[in-house]
Amino acid sequence: MKLIMAIIKPFKLDEVREALSSLGVQGMTVTEVKGYGRQKGHTEIYRGAEYAVSFLPKLKVEVAVKVEMVDAVIEAISSKAKTGQIGDGKIFVTPLDRVVRIRTGETDGDAL
Amino acid sequence: MNISKLKKAALVALTSVGALIATAGSAFAAAPKIDSGDTAWMITSSALVLMMTIPGLALFYAGMVRRKNVLATMAQSFGATCVITVLWMIIGYSIAFTPNPDASWNQFIGGFAYLFLKPMGLNAVSSLAGTIPESVYMFFQMTFAIITPALIAGALADRMKFSAFLWFMALWLLFVYCPIAHWVWGGGWLGTLGALDYAGGTVVHLNAGTAGLVTCLVLGKRIGYGNENMAPHNLVLSVIGASLLWVGWFGFNAGSAVTANVNAGMAAAATQIATAAASLGWMFAEWLVAKKPSVLGMISGAVAGLVAITPASGFVDPTGALIIGLAAGVVCYISAVWMKKLFGYDDALDAWGVHGVGGALGAMLTGAFASNAINSASKGWLYDGNIGQMLIQFYDVAAVFVYCGVGTFIILKVIDMIIGLRVSPEVEVEGLDINLHGETVHG
Secondary structure (H helix, E strand, O other): OEEEEEEEOHHHHHHHHHHHHHHOOOOOEEEEEEEOOOOOOEEEEEOOEEEEEOOEEEEEEEEEEOHHHHHHHHHHHHHHHOOOOOOOEEEEEEEOOOOEOOOOOOEHHHHO | OHHHHHHHHHHHHHHHHHHHHHHHHHHHOOOOOOOHHHHHHHHHHHHHHHHHHHHHHHHHHHHHOOHHHHHHHHHHHHHHHHHHHHHHHHHHHHHHHOOOOOOOHHHOOOOOOOHHHOOOOOOOOEOOEOOOOHHHHHHHHHHHHHHHHHHHHHHHOOOEOHHHHHHHHHHHHHHHHHHHHHHHOOOOHHHHHOOOOOOOHHHHHHHHHHHHHHHHHHHOOOOOOOOOOOOOOOHHHHHHHHHHHHHHHHHHHOHHHOOOOHHHHHHHHHHHHHHHHHHHHHHHHHHHHHOOOOHHHHHHHHHHHHHHHOOOOOOOOHHHHHHHHHHHHHHHHHHHHHHHHHHOOOOOOOHHHHHHHHHHHHHHHHHHHOOOOOOOOOOOOOOOOOOHHHHHHHHHHHHHHHHHHHHHHHHHHHHHHHOOOEOOHHHHHHOHHHHHHOOOOOO
16 A cells, blocks of 8 residues: 655646546545745735745645555646646655554555 | 695694794804704714724734734724724813914914813804814814824834833824824914815824834834745735725815815815826836736825825815826835835834825925815915915925924833833734734634
8 A cells, every 4th residue: 555645736636636536546635735846935025025935835635545556646646737837746655554444443455 | 535634734834834933043043054964974074084094094004914913903093093082082172173262372282171072062163164063073083183193003013012002192192193283274383374284194194104203213123024024914904994094085085175065076086086096106116116016006005195185185186186196106105115125114014104205295296286276275386376385385294294203202202211112022923912912813
């Protein structure tokens, strides 16, 4: 099992969610986050006072999947979240040791 | 049928008797005649001007501060409204708008006969407003006395103790606003000299702006000024506030005719034209220099235009209003954005940059564009060839600037010695809302 964590542009969420559902991904967790990468931040000007805003709003999407689905999920997220502009985000994949569904007690593959 | 006819006949009879009594009554009435139209307009105007402060100014300022100081900023407008209302009733109206029995003293300060408004009976009429009840005139002037000190809050935002702020409002009202209002409007020396200030370019705006400049210099900069992000937390509040100011300002300027007549109408038209022109002036100046037309810039420009047309509104024609508005938008943009940076004072929300500079500019341009054809009480430079008016306007500006500057400085120093002006650094960093008022917004 792998945990796939994707940082994407907020307005791309619906497309990503639809693509993952049609692949058979059963659930996801979405968090509003702030951060920066190559895009850096931007500046805001109020009556001549300039402020550098270093952290931009993004969404963090987390899905847990079986190993054989990882490539398809990465492909789906990459193609749907891509605008070609700087700031499209990143995908991180990490190993996942255990999964438990709290209601039934099912574990690992059965719990995904 | 018969009964209804009888009823009709009785009604007609009653009405004609009533009319006879009314006619007889008016024939014997004393000289000052209360005009119902004027009275209705002036009660409306008073309420409109009150709306400028609460919630107009409160929202305008609260939107521009950081989220930790929102309630504290609104508390300043609201607290000032209440303190000044009570003081105006006790003594303010008396020393600003009633005559001093000593004619030479009357050049500088009004009398003390109206303490607690004692002589103001139901039928009292002020010599300064002959067609409305004095209760209405007193209320109308009260709303001006409220907004003037409340405007200063823009300069001292984010760092003043609430107790010190209330003391400041009270003392500043009595020792700075009341005398200056008397000089210009209450029968004092500047009005006698012929200074033109229709609704308060110098009495209200230059006065509040100058006090703001002195206050931000005495208080010092906010902690982190120039390094930390002090971006407005919610400009939607400021847009609503500025729009309420704009609408309320018709009570301010057109109400300053103190009658519902042709002058009030022209003042309202001039106000609308100048405000829109100033908003465009600021917007295009900023668009040109900073590459983007900011929303804060558009509303700041509108307020600058309202300020600058205030002294001129009853004296200028629509063309004059257009030029004054455009000039105010560009000049106040320069003062709030460039001059502040150049000199490095922390006029947090630009009380001086918009109200001080806009008020002085408006007062001078009133001398230039005042037209005898619009108001028989005035003769300006450009239309009527009366260049001497410019000198009188300059005296007005200089007198208000100097008296207010010195008076404000002394008041602040006295308060600072006795209770201290500024909150502790810990309170300032953590925020005024939770520390001064025990409340927060936005969780």
